[in-house]
Every structure is written in C-alpha cells, then in structure tokens.
Amino acid sequence: xxxxxxxxxxxxxxxxxxxxxxxxxxxxxxxxxxxxxxxxxxxxxxxxxxxxxxxxxxxxxxxxxxxxxxxxxxxxxxxxxxxxxxxxxxxxxxxxxxxxxxxxxxxxxxxxxxxxxxxxxxxxxxxxxxxxxxxxxxxxxxxxxxxxxxxxxxxxxxxxxxxxxxxxxxxxxxxxxxxxxxxxxxxx
Amino acid sequence: xxxxxxxxxxxxxxxxxxxxxxxxxxxxxxxxxxxxxxxxxxxxxxxxxxxxxxxxxxxxxxxxxxxxxxxxxxxxxxxxxxxxxxxxxxxxxxxxxxxxxxxxxxxxxxxxxxxxxxxxxxxxxxxxxxxxxxxxxxxxxxxxxxxxxxxxxxxxxxxxxxxxxxxxxxxxxxxxxxxx
Numbered sequence: 001x002x003x004x005x006x007x008x009x010x011x012x013x014x015x016x017x018x019x020x021x022x023x024x025x026x027x028x029x030x031x032x033x034x035x036x037x038x039x040x041x042x043x044x045x046x047x048x049x050x051x052x053x054x055x056x057x058x059x060x061x062x063x064x065x066x067x068x069x070x071x072x073x074x075x076x077x078x079x080x081x082x083x084x085x086x087x088x089x090x091x092x093x094x095x096x097x098x099x100x101x102x103x104x105x106x107x108x109x110x111x112x113x114x115x116x117x118x119x120x121x122x123x124x125x126x127x128x129x130x131x132x133x134x135x136x137x138x139x140x141x142x143x144x145x146x147x148x149x150x151x152x153x154x155x156x157x158x159x160x161x162x163x164x165x166x167x168x169x170x171x172x173x174x175x176x177x178x179x180x181x182x183x184x185x186x187x188x
Numbered sequence: 189x190x191x192x193x194x195x196x197x198x199x200x201x202x203x204x205x206x207x208x209x210x211x212x213x214x215x216x217x218x219x220x221x222x223x224x225x226x227x228x229x230x231x232x233x234x235x236x237x238x239x240x241x242x243x244x245x246x247x248x249x250x251x252x253x254x255x256x257x258x259x260x261x262x263x264x265x266x267x268x269x270x271x272x273x274x275x276x277x278x279x280x281x282x283x284x285x286x287x288x289x290x291x292x293x294x295x296x297x298x299x300x301x302x303x304x305x306x307x308x309x310x311x312x313x314x315x316x317x318x319x320x321x322x323x324x325x326x327x328x329x330x331x332x333x334x335x336x337x338x339x340x341x342x343x344x345x346x347x348x349x350x351x352x353x354x355x356x357x358x359x360x361x362x363x364x365x366x367x368x
Contacts, residue, residue: 014244014245014246015244015245016244017244017245024246045288045291048291048292049280049283049284049290049291050280052290052291052296052297052300053276053279053280053283053290054203054204054205054206054207054275054276054279055203055204055206055248055273055275055276055279055280056203056206056246056247056248056249056272056273056276057246058245058246058249059246059248059249059273059276059277060276060280063276063277063280063281063284064280064283064284067280067281067284067285068284072281075277075280075281075284076277079273079276079277082245082246083245083246083249083269083273085244085245086243086244086245086246086249086250086253086269087249087253087265087266087269089243089244089245090243090245090250090253090254090257090265091253091257091262091265093239093243093254094254094257094258097235097239105358108357108358108360108361109354109357109358110231110235110238110354110357111328111357111360112328112331112353112354112355112356112357112358112360113235113238113350113353113354113357114231114234114235114238114318114321114322114328115319115322115323115328115329115331115332115335115353116238116331116332116335116349116350116353117234117235117237117238117241117318117322117350118234118315118318118319118322118323118332118335119331119332119333119334119335119336119339119349120237120238120241120335120336120339120346120349120350121214121237121311121314121315121318122315122336122340123335123336123337123338123339123340124339124340124346125308125311125312125315126336126339126340127340128304128307128308129308131304132301132304132305132308133305133308153301153305156302156305156306157305157308157309160305160306160308160309160310161309161312161313163309164309164310164312164313165313171219172205172215172216172219172310173201173205173216175306175309175310176205176207176303176306176307176310178306179302179303179304179305179306179307180299180300180302180303181299181302182302182305182306183298183299183300183301183302183303183305184295184298184299184302186298186302187294187298188298188301188302188305
C-alpha cells in the first residue's frame with residue numbers, strides 16, 4: 001500500500017515540478033507534511049546530501065525520501081515514479097520535434113531560444129560561480145575589497161579554464177576528479 | 189542488445205559525474221554524446237536543454253530519454269533513462285543507510301569545493317561555445333544578455349524566459365538566416 005502511495009506522490013512530483021533540480025522541493029515539503037515518511041528537517045539533510053553527491057538533485061531527493069519511507073524497494077519505486085512522467089512526455093515531444101524540425105516557424109522559435117539557453121545556463125551557474133570564487137560575507141563584514149576575492153580558488157579557476165581550452169581532448173571527468181583532489185589537498 | 193548496453197553504460201557514466209544539477213552535465217554530454225558517439229548534434233542537445241526547461245521532470249532525465257528514443261526508440265529510452273538514474277539510486281541508498289552525516293565530513297566538503305571550481309571552468313567553456321554558435325547578430329546578443337541578467341539577478345523563472353524568447357524568435361523572423 002505504501003508503495004502505491006509513494007508511486008502516486010512521486011509521479012505527481014515528476015509531472016508537476018518544471019525546471020528540474022530544486023523545483024521538486026515544494027512538492028517534497030508537501031509530502032513530508034501529509035505523510036509520516038520523513039520530516040521537513042530531514043528534507044534539509046536531503047538537500048545537503050543531494051548537493052554533495054553526483055546525479056540530478058530531483059532523482060537524489062526522491063531516492064532518499066523513498067528509502068526513508070519504505071527501504072530499498074521504496075527508493076526504487078519513488079525514483080521510477082518520478083522519472084516516468086518525463087519519459088512519457090519526452091517520447092511525445094520527440095515525435096513533434098522530428099516532424100516539425102525543418103519548418104520555418106520552428107527555426108524561428110529556436111533562433112530566439114538558443115541564445116536564451118546560453119543565457120539561462122550562464123545565469124544558473126552565476127550563483128555557483130560567485131559562491132566558489134568570492135567571499136561576499138567577509139566583504140560585507142569588513143568592507144575591504146581584498147576580502148571579496150578568494151585568491152586560491154580564483155587561481156585554480158583560471159588555471160582550469162586555460163587547461164580546458166588548451167586541452168580539448170582531455171575528458172571533463174578528468175578535470176572533475178582533479179578538482180576534487182585539489183580541494184582535499186588544499187583544504188578549500 | 190550490445191548498443192542498448194553501451195547506451196546504458198554511457199549514461200551511467202554521465203549520471204555518476206553530474207555534480208550540481210543538470211547544467212554541469214552539459215560538458216560531459218557534449219563529449220560523450222556529440223563528440224564521441226555522434227548520437228545527436230550540438231544543436232539538438234541545446235534545443236533539448238531548452239525543452240527540458242519547459243517540460244516537467246529532471247533535465248538530465250529528459251535529455252537521456254530524448255537521446256535514447258532517438259537512437260533506438262522507446263526501449264532505447266528506457267536503457268538511457270535507467271542508466272542516468274542508476275548511480276544516484278545506488279549512491280543515495282548507500283549514504284542513506286550508513287553514512288547519514290556524509291555531507292558534514294570535512295573531506296567531502298573540501299572535495300566538493302574543488303569540484304565546484306572545475307565545474308565552473310568546464311561550464312564556462314560550454315557557455316562560450318554556445319554563445320559563439322548561437323549569438324549571431326545584435327538581436328541574439330540582446331536575448332542572451334537579457335536572459336542572463338533576468339535569471340541571475342532578478343530570479344525570473346527559466347520557463348518564462350524560454351517561452352518569451354521563443355515568441356521573440358517568431359516576431360524577429362531570424363531563424364532562416366542560419367539555415368538550420
């Protein structure tokens with residue numbers, strides 16, 4: 001019975017949380033308040049864990065929530081329920097995409113959307129960028145501009161950026177592993 | 189069967205190294221899907237991201253489903269979708285059952301501080317290549333800058349941004365300059 005409830009609740013979340021990532025949060029909060037599967041304060045732990053493990057945050061959150069509600073089967077049921085709406089909708093959308101791919105109208109729409117996508121990605125990364133390279137709290141406290149810059153991360157960022165452009169054949173995963181190692185060694 | 193397995197494994201790799209939400213996945217997707225396997229073009233990947241913003245669900249999953257379906261139909265989509273969520277399920281179950289304070293370990297925090305910086309560099313390159321390709325005239329430059337500012341500084345919803353820019357594209361009539 002709990003599996004059916006998990007399935008319905010996470011299917012709903014997957015269907016209605018538009019925009020990915022933390023868009024699932026308000027839905028999970030409602031689930032926490034309606035059922036006794038996990039508490040609202042456990043949700044905060046989930047966010048921390050999701051942000052420090054690989055994988056899409058929405059998927060991580062549903063696995064974690066499902067596990068707390070009903071163990072490993074619960075985790076699997078809620079995660080599959082979460083992705084099922086995407087699966088169905090994308091199959092339908094792809095049909096349309098293939099059909100209208102070369103129509104002038106669709107070309108015009110994507111003429112507007114493609115530069116916007118670049119802007120969206122830049123906008124979404126902006127917060128991570130500022131958090132990683134600048135210390136706005138220290139700057140606000142002391143008012144001195146030197147406190148604003150995190151020098152070691154900025155040097156790493158520039159070095160990484162130069163390497164990413166200079167070494168296009170190195171796999172992104174290599175950079176990620178290298179970053180993790182540097183973080184541990186330098187205690188970032 | 190062999191291709192389904194290779195698609196599954198490719199997306200397991202993508203899922204295992206996607207830190208910080210769907211956007212960080214783009215550099216890895218570009219490498220694995222566009223450059224290495226040629227499963228779709230760079231334009232299709234960009235479009236899929238925009239569509240992923242406006243359709244429900246997790247963006248990484250939407251992209252996986254789209255590519256799997258394009259290669260091998262609904263069965264292919266099942267293999268890629270299960271692939272991309274597989275690492276999350278395994279890792280989260282392990283953490284939830286025995287490492288409840290995982291996120292509080294200092295070594296984990298240091299590692300992630302380092303990862304975030306390199307992800308910033310990787311994504312900077314991705315944004316640069318998207319801009320080079322899609323910002324082709326003054327109108328698209330304005331669209332790029334306005335979307336960036338409204339999302340980064342004003343907190344405008346990405347869904348609204350995509351819809352408005354699609355409409356702007358229709359009104360500007362620029363789509364056939366590029367001959368997509």
